[in-house]
Amino acid sequence: MVPVSRRRTLALVLLLEGLQKRGRGRRSRLWVHPFNQQRRQQGDFYHLVAELRLDSQRHHQYFRMSAEQMDELLSLIGPEVTTQRTNYRAAIEPKQRLAVALRYMASGDSLASLAYSYRLGCTTVRNSVHMVCAAIEKIMMERFLPRPTRDTWEEVADGFWKKWNFPNCLGAIDGKHVTIQAPPLTGSQYFNSIVLLALVDSNYRFRVIQVGDFGRTSDGGAYAGSALGRGMETQTLDVPPSASLPGAAHLGDVPHVMVGDAAFPLKPYLMRPYPSLNLTRQKRIFNNRLSRARMVVEDAFGILSSRWRVLHRRINLHPQNVDTLVLAACILHNFLLSPRETVRLLEEAEQQGKKLSPVRNMGGNRASREACNVREIFSTYFNSPQGSVPWQDRTV
Incomplete structure (x- = not known):
């Protein structure tokens, strides 16, 4: 029969191991997926969107507004969609959040499809849509509606x-x-x-x-x-x-x-x-x-x-x-x-x-x-x- 003190020590060891595993699991979820690490090299925001600013007609077809209108919109809601950088990943800049949200509204593409093309996590895309729409309501409602x-x-x-x-x-x-x-x-x-x-x-x-x-x-x-x-x-x-x-x-x-x-x-x-x-x-x-x-x-x-x-x-x-x-x-x-x-x-x-x-x-x-x-x-x-x-x- 295992003494009481030994059972308590064993239970404490198991508890600590479990907490360590949970901590490692949480940290792993904060890592950026290798696919999304290619965001600057392959993501639409850093390539397609940048090229569209040189072609006003295609920019309008893609976002349903001009680059100038998009800049004005960003100047209004930018502070509301700005997030802080963490130790595990860089913050998504407000301009990219706005681009993702407007493309979602303009195209009706799925969140998953946009996540792949912009090299972002699906949760990030969903949160960007929520943040941008909430910011538009908060900042622009009194002026435009x-x-x-x-x-x-x-x-x-x-x-x-x-x-x-x-x-x-x-x-x-x-x-x-x-x-x-x-x-x-x-x-x-x-x-x-x-x-x-x-x-x-x-x-x-x-x-x-x-x-x-x-x-x-x-x-x-x-x-x-x-x-x-x-x-x-x-x-x-x-x-x-x-x-x-x-x-x-x-x-x-x-x-x-x-x-x-x-x-x-x-x-x-x-x-x-x-x-x-x-x-x-x-x-x-x-x-x-x-x-x-x-x-x-x-x-x-x-x-x-x-x-x-x-x-x-x-x-x-x-x-x-x-x-x-x-x-x-x-x-x-x-x-x-x-x-x-x-x-x-x-x-x-x-x-x-x-x-x-x-x-x-x-x-x-x-x-x-x-x-x-x-x-x-x-x-x-x-x-x-x-x-x-x-x-x-x-x-x-």
Whole structure:
């Protein structure tokens, strides 16, 4: 029989050996894989990306932005994606983290594919995407996707009247699915997607977005639970007061409204089309005028997904990180928006025939008399000498 003291000594020796092995295991995981040690000699960042800066067209195709825009972006978020060098490996410089994240968003390539081409660990690539998207949200949100003010709403309304012939309009609203790899044990709540709800101005700029609702949520459900929906209902969003329509003071003051499709409820501040059965000519003209203004949000989604093609893929990130990625994509959309590129991206989206899938329509709603009256006033106005436009008769 082994004495007690001997058993204690043996146990202590085994414990120390185990701790040493664990320590060696931890240190081994910090080593850089021999394949990735060739990063400077073989990695895309030090060769392909450097060459692309000499060719503006290919640089834009690869990153979906110019080298100058990329430099400006780096100047904004660089400090947020800077990490410290350790005793075991050199830190990944912010410019390389940004390149990896933008290429992931622009191409939709897998994280593993980017890890091989950039000679980085897959975890490093994943962390770079997370860091860059989080930095864009933190640093750029207030500047490129700020909370609307009274002046903002008035600017948007002026744009919709001048460009799309729809007065008193606060924006076009719609929801789209972003396909994800649903986490385990989440049942059917995600339906393998999350919902991006957006309000867009006359120039395809996102003014309000919400991302993260489960894929099973309808447009109307996502809107009702959003800060936008609650704020419009409680009148806490600093929306301009009701005003007369241009040249039609005799119709009285009319609320400022958003325009949406049949998936949204009819509210005094949210216009949807008339149901498409047995419509009069006047109602068909209203529907066409509303549809023309509402298509701005469809086009904005087309531009967004044409630039950031990861939105066409099943995104294999945790839903919370997908939310941040989509939000970052919308902020970058506003950051990069320009009239010339808007036309090109719209043409590209049309040629590809790829769009973000719409959120399912869960049916109509019981509208209030006030909401129906507001829609009737708009309908009357669009069919009056003050509100009609030459092209509308050709659309019915």
